Amino acid sequence: MQRIWNLVFERSIMLGLAAAMLAVTAIGIGGMAISYVVAEQVQGSGSAINVAGSLRRLSHRMGSIVLADAENRINDHYILREAVVHFESTLSHDALDKVLAQQPDSPFAATYLKVRETWATRLKPLLELEMSQGVDLHPVAVHNRLLLQIDDFVAQIDVMVAQLEADTEHRIRQLRTILLVALLLTFVVMLSGLYAIHRGVLVPLDQLLAGAARIARGDFSARTLHVGRDELGRLGQAFNIMARAVSRSHGDLEARVAAKTAELTRSNRSLALLYSAIAQLHRAPTAPETYRSVLQDLDALLELRGSMACLRSRHGGPADVLASSLPACPDRAVDACGKCLGRLEDTEGMGIYQAQGADGNLSLPLRDKDGLYGVLHLSLPPERRLEPWQEQLLEALTRHIGIALGLAHKAEQERLLALQEERSIIARELHDSIAQSLSYMKIQASLLQPVLSDPAQREKAVAVLRDLREGISAAYRQLRELLATFRLKMEGNFLSLLTAAVDEYAGRGGLPIHLDNRLDGCRLTPNQEIHTLQIVREALSNVLRHAQASNAWVRLVHHADDAVSVSIEDDGIGSEAVNREPQGDAFHYGLSIMRERAQGLHGQLEIRPRQQGGTLVALRFRALSAPATNLPAAI
16 A cells, blocks of 8 residues: 555655545545445344344234133134234234345345244134134143244244344444444555655655755755655755756856955055055155155055156156166166157057067056156066056056146146246336336436536536436335335235225325225136236325325125126326326336236226216226126226
8 A cells, every 4th residue: 555655646746645535535435335235224124123023022922812712711812813913914014024125045034934934824724723713612732732833933933033133233243344444444544645745745845945944054055855756856856956056156156256356356456556646646746755655556456576657857868767666777768768668659549568568567658648758667577468457557547647747747837937927027017117217317317417517507407306316216116116016925815905905005195995895706816816906006006196085995896797897996186197108207107017917817907087086997807717808898
């Protein structure tokens, strides 16, 4: 049985379970059906036993009636006849006929037929004879013979009843045996089915669960041994395939994670190197300490044998080595050293490998869009080629170094230009002020020389001396103005410097000067602030010297079109000389300087009489160094 279940379960677990359930059901139904049939037979046998037992009672009753009639000498045969009729009806009872029909060849059938024959041939005739003749006609011997016949007949009936009882007990034993066999078969089927389920379901399922738990803990070597043709066997095969696939995928994933981790580590180190290099280049783009630190980090990151950073000479001399971890180059002339530069002038737009020599040394240009500033020389191990990420790092690093060197070069050029411009301004200021005054005094001195030799021209000499003295005073005053201008420092914000200048001239001349600043949200460059402040100072100086005013106003306004207007007004006597420019007049020298400063602001300066009396100086320019185009007339 167990082998059969194993064969069934090996093909399909569901088929095995279904077969087990069908077997248990068949055993139960078969047992109940047989039990029902046996019970029905037993039920008929019981009725037959009762009927057969009643035949014994009726036989004894008939004998008792005959014996009673004989002893009492009573010839009343009605009771006996009634007993005979009752006996015959009982002898032909349906229960006995049913048993006879079910078991025609059984011992009971033979005994029953014999009882009926004995009744019909022997006992009934005697009873009828007894009922037809009187008691007196029969002697005692006849009665005794009738009673003996009744006793023999009862003995036959006893045999028939015993046979019925034995048959009934036999059937009950059959029913008990059938039930016991059904119970045993059910028990065997259940045990074998449970064993097959344990072996074919529970054990493989436990293996699958254990393997799944091992995989969940990260042990991808878990495999199941149950790989049969049933459902769990096929599931075990699928589990093993999945476990191998997951193991391979996990191994690949670990390798990829390790590669990505290494790549991220390299990227972080590269970014850290770039960040450190950019920060140091921002602070000191040409300092040797900057390059020594950058080269040390670069050597450690790329595992180089050494590196060197050189700058192109400005005047065709040898290259300047800023920092190096290599031996000194024997020939550092940039134009002649092909080993260092590798003709970097012709490698613009090309990959960095075009500059790599056969000895593994690599020369990278330090350039920006405006030109070449130097070279970065790297010494790689033999047969070593740069990886793509290393190439990208070097390209980014050399690009940032080139930009930093270019910005430093441009800043130096701007400082030189600013110095030259400032010297030009000083020369122009000296030429337009003190030089002209000295030229005027030279002319006066040449006029004074012939006048002093003629005593008749004393008054003319006095006038010339007076003009000469006024010219010297004007030159001295202009010199002090220039010194004040050159010493002016843009310390603090523009508003505080403007307020200080207004307070200075108000205190110097005892003149109320009203300041109205409306430059909120306007941003001026340092150049615009200096020129604006000097124009205001020059205008206020003219007010104090020439206007004879009682009040003065300084107003600065920022307009919606980003234009700035500056106006200096006074309520003085005005000046007819505003529209005339006589040579040698210090007043007009200051006006010329103000116009030049306005041109430096790309703006317009206008000086005209004020409608309420006095003079108006109006300046208009564009803020944030925006070029002015067709600016309208100031105020």
